[in-house]
Amino acid sequence: MNMEKEIVTLLHGAGGSYMNSLIKDVFLGLYDGYGEIGLNALDDGAVINNIIFTTDSYTVRPIFFKGGNIGRLSVTGTVNDVAMMGGQPIALSLGVVLEEGFPIQDLKKITDGILSTAKEAGVHVVTGDTKVMERGKIDGIIINTAGIGVRPSQLDHNIQNLRKTREPKNWLVPLNLRPGDKIIVTGTIGDHAISILSSREGIGFEVNVSSDAAPLNRTMLNVMEVGGVADAKDPTRGGLADLLNDWAEKSGLGIYIKEEKIPAREEVKSAVEFLGLDLLELGNEGKAVLAVSPEYENDVLNALWSDPLGKDAQSIGEVRKDIEGVILETIIGGKRYISRPIGDPVPRIC
Template identity: 50%
Template sequence: MVSISMDRITLMHGAGGSLMHNLIQNHILRILKPYMEFEVPLAALDDAGICDGIVFTTDSYTVKPLFFNGGDIGRLAVSGTVNDIACIGGKPLALSLALVMEEGLSLNDLDRILDSIEHTCKEAGVDILTGDTKVVERGSLDRLIVNTSGIGVRNPLLDSNLRYVNRSIRWLLDSNLRAGDKIIISGSIADHGMAVLSAREGYGFASSICSDVRPLNRLIDRALEAGGVVCIKDPTRGGVANLLNEWAEKSHVGIMVYEDKIPIKESVRAAASFLGIDPLEVGNEGKVCIAATPDRAEHVLEAIRECDEGRDAEIIGEATDQFYAVAMRTIIGGTRIIIKPSGDPVPRIC
């Protein structure tokens, strides 16, 4: 059994799930009391905040290793920040870039990461607007930490999307889910976390598993064009299990998902089984869960399947008022409760 210190920060406090949630609730939110009323405040714990129509988010990235099959810390930083803005209903405009570098970091590695940042910005249609650099003594950190903050405005497609929603919603918040809403995942799960773990530990399956890291704002635009979308969120730290529990808790509904509908690549399934890891708890960086009204869900599914990022999308379940938990109907016909994980089983994946 792993011992969790009650008075010290552990890696699990940064891995999503219940330990990170408790840290935020019992320390950060308890002490940081906002002095202004915001449209979407810090206390909502959505992936971005909103002030006077401006969408704002920030992320720090500590992935180990810096380079992995399918991506690197630079692509991860841009994609994660763009996706957080897009998921709440914003149109990403610009990013800041802050680099905290360890003395001795290879300039060749730094250039590779900056090239990746530039390429991913072009892919997402955003620019770096401002930034900062710091260097710390050798041994003070593990080579490089990247912070990206992002700003955006209300996506023009959001209002036309909400015309299909028969309830009062202004932004795509975690608390919008209602009984009957269908839940879509944009593709196979656990690719990113397993790719990073493979690169870090040198497992033999490293070459067969590729991270899914990518910006998803264009896929989200396709979903909004189809209409009826009420929630969007990327299942990063803590994976799909954590995301579904957050939706259920904030929306006060139950969720039923179906194991045979959840897409998982065979290479990922085999690696997770070998390591004793539940793919539902592993982080993703190029997938989103989308909740849509029952009458529009098939339209949303069809729309996102037309783009490369969503070609393997599936409707995996729905919200319910018959119970207040997250459950999964298994392949063999049983029902399994999906609890909020303590944290992602793979630390430092982002």
């Protein structure tokens, strides 16, 4: 990157290859060697003193959408980042930046969304900060939440079971992946991105799809109680395509998935076709992707199917050492490489 001339583009926020290089070129310079899982892991969060610590800023538009609002999202996004490491979220911080003129009533609706979603997850907002910027200097509202999580006994149990087949790390991380691990998606893909698009004015299409935004921490406790979960990640910005490439890159292994197995609503599939999008690049806010030791595959699926947030779970592929990168077997039997998305099919979905 030629830093003297470069500027930030929307691609740098798109959860794909550009964002990846911005993070590596600029933010990774902040890594100073600290942390059981530190900044250099570029994972959903860090682990220090056995505490999980994570943060996300939320700039979603519109702020109220089918199935949620920016308040609900600012809880689920951060809760899920903690949960994907294997942690149990306990506390959130809340940083709100408002535009002069923002309606207090809307702010109240947003804090209602925060409170109800926090209760759903069993997490608590314990500290906060408010800033106001002049009219025109910020688009309404942006929210940052940071989350703290602790180590649940279910994670110990899961890691213990994982020891039967490998030398696992102490948390759910990509380095735990082994050839043969099954890739399980906890439900339908693309709902959040399509809901956001459909909630936007002037897009010219409307579908009856609600955002899947939901806290997955209880679901994660259930599957870790079964055991054999090597890693978990939530396919947010960049979708499945970015997530699976991240796994392949960090584990040094290949990922093979079958298109026909990927769960998606008919309305979402139609919208994807109509709008010329790639289902695999769409962001989700209530789904996890699990890499599971094969002997636990059925039990994990059964646990998911008995959970409202996992009822559409599917095993979509596996980790392989004989291939590199991410390969999709298409419905008609062809194979194609899936790379990290470059742009963002739907900007500002979170």
